[in-house]
Amino acid sequence: MAGKKSAKDLFAYLALYDENSEDHANFVPLSMGAPGKATLSGCNKLMTEATNSLLRDSNEERFTFQYGPCKGDPSFCEQVAGFLTEEYGTKVDSSDIMVSAGATQGLHLVATVMFNKDTPIFIEDPTYFIAVKILREDFGMNIIPVPTDMEGIDVAKLESLLEIYKPKTTGKAGSQFWSMVYTIPTYNNPKGYCMSPERCRALVKLARKYGVMLFAEDVYNMLHYDDKPQCPPRLLQYDDRSDPDYEGHVLSNCTFSKILAPGLRLGWIEAPPRIMKCLEKSATAWSGGSFNHYTSKLMAVALQEGLLQKHLTWLRKEYRERMDLACNTLEKHLPAGVKVDNPHGGFFIWLQLPPSIDSMELLKLAVQKYKVNFIFGASTSPTDGCKNCARLSISFCEKASLEKGVVNFCHALNEMLEEKQT
Amino acid sequence: MAGKKSAKDLFAYLALYDENSEDHANFVPLSMGAPGKATLSGCNKLMTEATNSLLRDSNEERFTFQYGPCKGDPSFCEQVAGFLTEEYGTKVDSSDIMVSAGATQGLHLVATVMFNKDTPIFIEDPTYFIAVKILREDFGMNIIPVPTDMEGIDVAKLESLLEIYKPKTTGKAGSQFWSMVYTIPTYNNPKGYCMSPERCRALVKLARKYGVMLFAEDVYNMLHYDDKPQCPPRLLQYDDRSDPDYEGHVLSNCTFSKILAPGLRLGWIEAPPRIMKCLEKSATAWSGGSFNHYTSKLMAVALQEGLLQKHLTWLRKEYRERMDLACNTLEKHLPAGVKVDNPHGGFFIWLQLPPSIDSMELLKLAVQKYKVNFIFGASTSPTDGCKNCARLSISFCEKASLEKGVVNFCHALNEMLEEKQT
Numbered sequence A, B: 001m002a003g004k005k006s007a008k009d010l011f012a013y014l015a016l017y018d019e020n021s022e023d024h025a026n027f028v029p030l031s032m033g034a035p036g037k038a039t040l041s042g043c044n045k046l047m048t049e050a051t052n053s054l055l056r057d058s059n060e061e062r063f064t065f066q067y068g069p070c071k072g073d074p075s076f077c078e079q080v081a082g083f084l085t086e087e088y089g090t091k092v093d094s095s096d097i098m099v100s101a102g103a104t105q106g107l108h109l110v111a112t113v114m115f116n117k118d119t120p121i122f123i124e125d126p127t128y129f130i131a132v133k134i135l136r137e138d139f140g141m142n143i144i145p146v147p148t149d150m151e152g153i154d155v156a157k158l159e160s161l162l163e164i165y166k167p168k169t170t171g172k173a174g175s176q177f178w179s180m181v182y183t184i185p186t187y188n189n190p191k192g193y194c195m196s197p198e199r200c201r202a203l204v205k206l207a208r209k210y211g212v213m214l215f216a217e218d219v220y221n222m223l224h225y226d227d228k229p230q231c232p233p234r235l236l237q238y239d240d241r242s243d244p245d246y247e248g249h250v251l252s253n254c255t256f257s258k259i260l261a262p263g264l265r266l267g268w269i270e271a272p273p274r275i276m277k278c279l280e281k282s283a284t285a286w287s288g289g290s291f292n293h294y295t296s297k298l299m300a301v302a303l304q305e306g307l308l309q310k311h312l313t314w315l316r317k318e319y320r321e322r323m324d325l326a327c328n329t330l331e332k333h334l335p336a337g338v339k340v341d342n343p344h345g346g347f348f349i350w351l352q353l354p355p356s357i358d359s360m361e362l363l364k365l366a367v368q369k370y371k372v373n374f375i376f377g378a379s380t381s382p383t384d385g386c387k388n389c390a391r392l393s394i395s396f397c398e399k400a401s402l403e404k405g406v407v408n409f410c411h412a413l414n415e416m417l418e419e420k421q422t
Helices: A002-017 A043-055 A058-064 A074-088 A103-114 A129-138 A155-165 A197-210 A273-280 A283-288 A293-304 A307-333 A359-370 A399-421 B002-017 B043-055 B058-064 B074-088 B103-114 B129-138 B155-165 B197-210 B273-280 B283-288 B293-304 B307-333 B359-370 B399-421
Strands: A097-100 A120-125 A142-149 A180-183 A213-217 A250-255 A267-270 A348-352 A389-393 B097-100 B120-125 B142-149 B180-183 B213-217 B250-255 B267-270 B348-352 B389-393
Touching: A043 A058, A043 A293, A043 A307, A043 B043, A043 B058, A058 A293, A058 B043, A074 A097, A074 A267, A074 A293, A074 A307, A097 A103, A097 A273, A103 A129, A103 A180, A103 A213, A103 A250, A103 A267, A103 A273, A103 A283, A103 B103, A103 B283, A120 A129, A120 A155, A129 A142, A129 B283, A142 A155, A155 A197, A180 A197, A197 A213, A283 B103, A283 B129, A293 A307, A293 B293, A307 A348, A307 A399, A359 A389, A359 A399, A389 A399, B043 B058, B043 B293, B043 B307, B058 B293, B074 B097, B074 B267, B074 B293, B074 B307, B097 B103, B097 B273, B103 B129, B103 B180, B103 B213, B103 B250, B103 B267, B103 B273, B103 B283, B120 B129, B120 B155, B129 B142, B142 B155, B155 B197, B180 B197, B197 B213, B293 B307, B307 B348, B307 B399, B359 B389, B359 B399, B389 B399
Parallel strands: A120 A142, A120 A180, A180 A213, A213 A250, B120 B142, B120 B180, B180 B213, B213 B250
Antiparallel strands: A097 A267, A250 A267, A348 A389, B097 B267, B250 B267, B348 B389
């Protein structure tokens, strides 16, 4: 734990809070799964406009600053539903939307209000590197890793694990699910893939059969870089309401952090009525009201005025260019035999390096000699696997810096490979 | 549970979201422990100014909208520490301050990250009516009620309970506390009292002896209505760092909801290093960064420019006038034998009605015939006690409405008493 924490401190320190210092001016943090200076530009203007629009109306003051409705302000839920309807191309109802204070708060709420400590939680291996720590270290849950390939979670393996862990009885009174599967189906973190439609269908089938929730971390879904998105629909859509055995097993946990600004701490949960009811009627929601009321009112205005949509269009173009640049640069400089899948969306490029490479060692060399970092594979794996893998992010660094960082990453890799061979 | 939820829906509905409707125009929600239209006025202006100041600086954009530091932005922590130093009259260090997304989020974080489900939590009886539901129903904790009088928690009773529940061993590895005491020492909810210095000292002594955390819900502390505050220092100050056996047992959980605006979902935790470290190093904090970063940056500006302080000065004067008005009106109209303690701060007046009165029945009569509500005693008591008690709040309604509501409350009470006597 101490080691991981200090790695984290390193990233945050180097990337964010000392970027003006001389020592770190040339450092390229390919570790960062967050927008950077360039892709946050425009936020000042956008939020100024939204604030002026919202606060101009003195009749709204007593609602804007009051406790909000548990589920979120109706204007926010409606604007988000409209935005999703447009984005996903299928009708999303505002009654299925609940405000959150970002994806982490959404996970915190669901994990602690709907599940007990020591609940088995099935989680992709590898996965979002902090999620495992949240669920295991903070909330004391029993993490059950399930392997993935480049099409998604290993469904057969998941079923065999569900068989082992399924409760003898139907679970404690009042609980709807005895467990959940934590998955990142679209532009996966760290692997960049989209789960195939076959896997999505199989996953929903398993969830229904075993009575577990599918918790989909849908934070990159809008970041598709083809003119027409090539990724399958979000997992929730495979849980078809017209099915005779439909009950509602999928929760889609979303955020504005990747498509606008992490600092807003604003997101939403899309979920079927039986899950929504449980979250909305929680005492935690009741006590605080809407989880981020004021900011959600600002975002409702930004959506209504098309400000976010405009920003997102620009963001997709910018990120597409970066993704192409990073992948092309990798192809030029990577050693023979290391393949690059050019993801069609999201933030991450996942590299399987030659088996002789320990990517944690590589990170040290890369940071010290080549002034570039990345997420090493083992930190994304609850089983300490993926030792020869690396996650590079295209989101934080601008093109010139990104290109330089990728080249330097390849230099470090090539140097380490040469050392191993001599 | 269903009954309580619908009572809640009633309050929210009547008080907030339909206040313009004809049916409810004359309804007086003395239940509401939140600022109302009048005491939220000025928020539009304050937040417009803070926003303009913050977003004017284009160099700050990439920090304002980025993930924030886990503990909160340094400018926020420093401004809050300065504000508290001024308010409490003793030096508060910014290293002891962590941002929260309001008091409810502070409780959610501490309860779920530092404690297991089924942990015994010692809680004042009566207490904040939603806290019991959060801890028991949402987080599955083992609520152990401890009676209070008008000086605070019954310390002897608490010690006998700690003896019963204290673990045989020193607790699980890595945990600093095996339990916590949830207390509202200053301008208590629902009773309005301030815990006496003797009780505060005794409570800290017990916490040290038994190794439990004191979780002080310090949300009304700044709302003192004497020119010189008559209440004792906050509980945390009794945990004197110069004591030879000092370790740090008290956490002060605070919010801007009562002194500015609930909708901001912003607060802070003041805690000693060993507690702070545990919260700040949690994966939950790491994943999301600062729990409400953008809003905290706005508040740092509002504090720096003295906007909040000015608002608070006005708020104290306004609430003092309301408190006096409500207490004077009660004295005039209450039946003989019902005593009113005029609290010197906070939002609440606690009434012990004649033993023949069931305040839940009284609520029905008051709502239906007299168009006024309040919090009935049993809903504040984890043991379903306080059946003849009522909590009236002065925070939501403006003076004319408040006076009318209090008179009507007394009419309802007198009517019910007469019925009982005939």
